Amino acid sequence: MKAADTRDVALDIATAQPPPQAVAMWWLGQASVVLRAAGTTIYIDPFLSAYPDRLAPPLVTPEAASADYVLCTHEHVDHFDPQTLPGMAQAAPHACFVVPLHMVEQVTALGISAERVLGTQPGEVLHLGAITLLAVPASHGLKAPPAHYGFDFVEHEGKHLYRYLGYILEITGVRIYHAGDTVIYDGMVERLREQEIDVAFLPINGRSYFREQRNIVGNMDEREAADLAAAAGVKLLVPIHYDMFAANQGQPGALVDYMQARHSEQACLIPAPGRRFTFVKGDGS
Amino acid sequence: MKAADTRDVALDIATAQPPPQAVAMWWLGQASVVLRAAGTTIYIDPFLSAYPDRLAPPLVTPEAASADYVLCTHEHVDHFDPQTLPGMAQAAPHACFVVPLHMVEQVTALGISAERVLGTQPGEVLHLGAITLLAVPASHGLKAPPAHYGFDFVEHEGKHLYRYLGYILEITGVRIYHAGDTVIYDGMVERLREQEIDVAFLPINGRSYFREQRNIVGNMDEREAADLAAAAGVKLLVPIHYDMFAANQGQPGALVDYMQARHSEQACLIPAPGRRFTFVKGDGS
Amino acid sequence: MKAADTRDVALDIATAQPPPQAVAMWWLGQASVVLRAAGTTIYIDPFLSAYPDRLAPPLVTPEAASADYVLCTHEHVDHFDPQTLPGMAQAAPHACFVVPLHMVEQVTALGISAERVLGTQPGEVLHLGAITLLAVPASHGLKAPPAHYGFDFVEHEGKHLYRYLGYILEITGVRIYHAGDTVIYDGMVERLREQEIDVAFLPINGRSYFREQRNIVGNMDEREAADLAAAAGVKLLVPIHYDMFAANQGQPGALVDYMQARHSEQACLIPAPGRRFTFVKGDGS
Numbered sequence: 001m002k003a004a005d006t007r008d009v010a011l012d013i014a015t016a017q018p019p020p021q022a023v024a025m026w027w028l029g030q031a032s033v034v035l036r037a038a039g040t041t042i043y044i045d046p047f048l049s050a051y052p053d054r055l056a057p058p059l060v061t062p063e064a065a066s067a068d069y070v071l072c073t074h075e076h077v078d079h080f081d082p083q084t085l086p087g088m089a090q091a092a093p094h095a096c097f098v099v100p101l102h103m104v105e106q107v108t109a110l111g112i113s114a115e116r117v118l119g120t121q122p123g124e125v126l127h128l129g130a131i132t133l134l135a136v137p138a139s140h141g142l143k144a145p146p147a148h149y150g151f152d153f154v155e156h157e158g159k160h161l162y163r164y165l166g167y168i169l170e171i172t173g174v175r176i177y178h179a180g181d182t183v184i185y186d187g188m189v190e191r192l193r194e195q196e197i198d199v200a201f202l203p204i205n206g207r208s209y210f211r212e213q214r215n216i217v218g219n220m221d222e223r224e225a226a227d228l229a230a231a232a233g234v235k236l237l238v239p240i241h242y243d244m245f246a247a248n249q250g251q252p253g254a255l256v257d258y259m260q261a262r263h264s265e266q267a268c269l270i271p272a273p274g275r276r277f278t279f280v281k282g283d284g285s
Numbered sequence: 286m287k288a289a290d291t292r293d294v295a296l297d298i299a300t301a302q303p304p305p306q307a308v309a310m311w312w313l314g315q316a317s318v319v320l321r322a323a324g325t326t327i328y329i330d331p332f333l334s335a336y337p338d339r340l341a342p343p344l345v346t347p348e349a350a351s352a353d354y355v356l357c358t359h360e361h362v363d364h365f366d367p368q369t370l371p372g373m374a375q376a377a378p379h380a381c382f383v384v385p386l387h388m389v390e391q392v393t394a395l396g397i398s399a400e401r402v403l404g405t406q407p408g409e410v411l412h413l414g415a416i417t418l419l420a421v422p423a424s425h426g427l428k429a430p431p432a433h434y435g436f437d438f439v440e441h442e443g444k445h446l447y448r449y450l451g452y453i454l455e456i457t458g459v460r461i462y463h464a465g466d467t468v469i470y471d472g473m474v475e476r477l478r479e480q481e482i483d484v485a486f487l488p489i490n491g492r493s494y495f496r497e498q499r500n501i502v503g504n505m506d507e508r509e510a511a512d513l514a515a516a517a518g519v520k521l522l523v524p525i526h527y528d529m530f531a532a533n534q535g536q537p538g539a540l541v542d543y544m545q546a547r548h549s550e551q552a553c554l555i556p557a558p559g560r561r562f563t564f565v566k567g568d569g570s
Numbered sequence: 571m572k573a574a575d576t577r578d579v580a581l582d583i584a585t586a587q588p589p590p591q592a593v594a595m596w597w598l599g600q601a602s603v604v605l606r607a608a609g610t611t612i613y614i615d616p617f618l619s620a621y622p623d624r625l626a627p628p629l630v631t632p633e634a635a636s637a638d639y640v641l642c643t644h645e646h647v648d649h650f651d652p653q654t655l656p657g658m659a660q661a662a663p664h665a666c667f668v669v670p671l672h673m674v675e676q677v678t679a680l681g682i683s684a685e686r687v688l689g690t691q692p693g694e695v696l697h698l699g700a701i702t703l704l705a706v707p708a709s710h711g712l713k714a715p716p717a718h719y720g721f722d723f724v725e726h727e728g729k730h731l732y733r734y735l736g737y738i739l740e741i742t743g744v745r746i747y748h749a750g751d752t753v754i755y756d757g758m759v760e761r762l763r764e765q766e767i768d769v770a771f772l773p774i775n776g777r778s779y780f781r782e783q784r785n786i787v788g789n790m791d792e793r794e795a796a797d798l799a800a801a802a803g804v805k806l807l808v809p810i811h812y813d814m815f816a817a818n819q820g821q822p823g824a825l826v827d828y829m830q831a832r833h834s835e836q837a838c839l840i841p842a843p844g845r846r847f848t849f850v851k852g853d854g855s
């Protein structure tokens with residue numbers, strides 16, 4: 001992966017004016033996704049620091065990012081990066097941060113003031129300007145070995161909280177699902193189908209005993225992502241979370257082979273890191 | 286490949302209203318591509334008949350197609366289908382047909398009146414309503430064995446004509462390249478780069494001794510298509526011409542694997558047959 | 571690719587004692603193949619020098635190689651390496667070198683005495699101790715661009731000689747084909763079928779316009795190699811010539827995918843560089 005000019009990507013994000021009922025999107029590697037529509041810029045799981053071992057440098061620096069909303073799905077560093085968030089908070093003083101409820105203090109501990117931070121949980125619907133945001137559970141694992149996948153509830157101020165989230169956003173009529181880190185669990189297909197997802201950003205790195213032995217917990221794999229998208233009637237599948245660490249990669253080619261064999265009716269975009277793509281409401285019909 | 290509901294695809298094409306500076310697109314299998322923008326519908330290489338051996342039935346019938354322009358790149362049946370064109374001509378009495386210059390009579394021989402047919406050649410720029418159309422050479426082969434790839438000039442009314450074409454269209458500011466059937470030839474990269482192509486529909490089935498022995502001439506392969514798109518700075522690569530005949534397939538997964546290894550800065554869409562996708566000017570920047 | 575312990579590979583080769591009617595084999599990367607049977611060690615296209623740009627260091631040094639016969643298919647450096655052959659000649663003073671007839675002087679020019687060098691041509695059968703050796707034509711290309719594939723005959727001492735060879739060897743009843751660098755040409759399938767090939771070492775790097783522009787002539791590709799092995803009734807296909815140079819790779823995964831889809835009756839071995847594998851007469855029946 002070659003690094004694009006950092007400033008250009010940030011500028012393209014900041015100045016993009018997608019048409020009505022369209023969402024401009026950028027994948028910044030791993031699970032970092034940027035959405036822009038209705039004059040609103042949303043960064044999901046921004047991982048923009050020069051973290052050791054990353055295979056490609058960040059395409060946008062925290063200081064150049066111009067977010068209105070920053071969403072983090074869970075506490076792992078490639079999703080919630082203490083070296084990224086303070087710079088983003090300073091660069092965009094109006095930006096609001098959304099995290100799993102028990103993580104609010106982890107955000108304020110970074111020096112981001114409490115009124116800028118929202119904790120959420122599955123079942124809650126947040127109306128954030130142009131965005132309708134629905135948190136959904138993710139089933140991941142905090143530690144391995146032994147491998148453990150589950151919702152991994154956290155006890156927090158007397159509540160029983162989902163530790164890992166995914167997000168379903170509706171903006172300008174387009175429904176986008178960012179899965180966070182998750183395996184597939186009972187009810188996921190039905191929820192996505194019910195929510196009429198247009199674009200699903202799904203991890204494809206899979207689970208592996210050997211990675212788990214190295215304390216790398218996994219996600220759905222290429223075939224599961226393809227089967228999920230097809231079963232849920234997702235209009236466009238965008239595989240993510242396969243590229244950033246040599247020890248934790250997925251195979252988008254294997255995804256495409258499987259899709260062609262099993263779900264040729266499913267569209268798939270392999271995005272170029274940092275390059276804009278747009279979904280227009282009605283695409284995939 | 287499963288059949289989509291024929292009526293739905295035709296209706297979706299007929300009624301799509303992409304935003305300004307955006308082009309709605311549909312891949313109908315093999316090299317059949319539909320574009321719609323600025324109230325104009327363009328069918329390129331429509332192959333909509335129930336031809337024997339096709340792996341999937343047509344997604345739109347000729348009678349349901351509502352073309353303003355029908356472009357054919359060359360005379361092979363999956364690009365110029367005598368069972369498709371008359372029905373399209375009847376269904377859309379205003380539709381105009383564009384073919385390589387020496388093929389005009391092949392169109393009128395199908396009962397399509399001469400005033401509806403335009404013959405073109407590389408170098409010529411046609412202004413067709415909202416479309417600016419530039420024909421470009423394609424280097425293919427009419428018969429094998431032995432394998433022969435070249436421009437295969439035709440002598441026609443004292444002229445030396447390119448037998449195979451590709452088309453570069455500009456509509457609503459978006460530049461689209463449909464390669465037709467072609468290998469890569471000297472000057473192709475430079476022309477595409479100069480034309481600042483946004484979306485390139487490229488064949489990926491490749492060339493094979495064994496297919497050539499069965500009189501199946503080939504095209505660029507997966508690796509060449511990826512290298513071409515990257516070298517020419519194409520914003521979005523859409524592989525086509527790999528799916529329709531068991532004897533002449535390509536491997537889009539191999540394309541994606543190669544792109545990830547060599548050109549991870551290149552975006553690629555694996556379209557679902559008959560499902561709409563939209564390119565918005567500025568995508569890929 | 572990690573380097574194995576140089577001495578170990580050389581030692582393993584030197585000391586291997588395959589059972590009767592069995593051939594021990596080692597792939598040393600690119601087209602370098604070693605065979606051992608009946609107390610005889612054959613190096614084919616040894617490329618054992620620390621050539622710039624190679625992706626993996628040589629697994630055996632020329633000085634450690636203990637060949638009885640060294641076969642080179644043609645003059646390209648990865649098949650006929652002036653930095654490899656003199657060391658091999660010194661290390662094994664009894665070793666005999668077999669090359670295309672017009673290349674005999676290229677061998678003696680390296681300081682290897684003429685009585686140790688045999689030039690051969692297709693049609694000739696050499697009996698070399700336990701080996702019966704049949705040279706067969708290869709159709710490659712000396713220079714590009716433009717791409718040129720053919721037998722590329724050389725005029726030499728009034729004779730019209732094949733520039734590129736492949737070799738069919740029979741040893742202890744096992745028939746092995748090393749294709750050299752070649753595309754598939756008319757008659758190849760029939761010859762291999764007639765020769766009842768047990769093991770075929772076939773290049774899979776393919777041909778590419780972009781590599782040809784850089785003066786890298788190509789070979790059969792993954793699909794062609796699979797089709798060839800299946801058509802010729804080869805018992806075991808071993809893909810080679812895909813691994814050594816970043817600018818000239820093949821995709822063994824694409825080979826395997828294609829074989830699974832089209833020729834699931836065909837066995838294929840993806841060898842580990844430097845690791846012994848054995849073919850026993852009757853395998854593949």
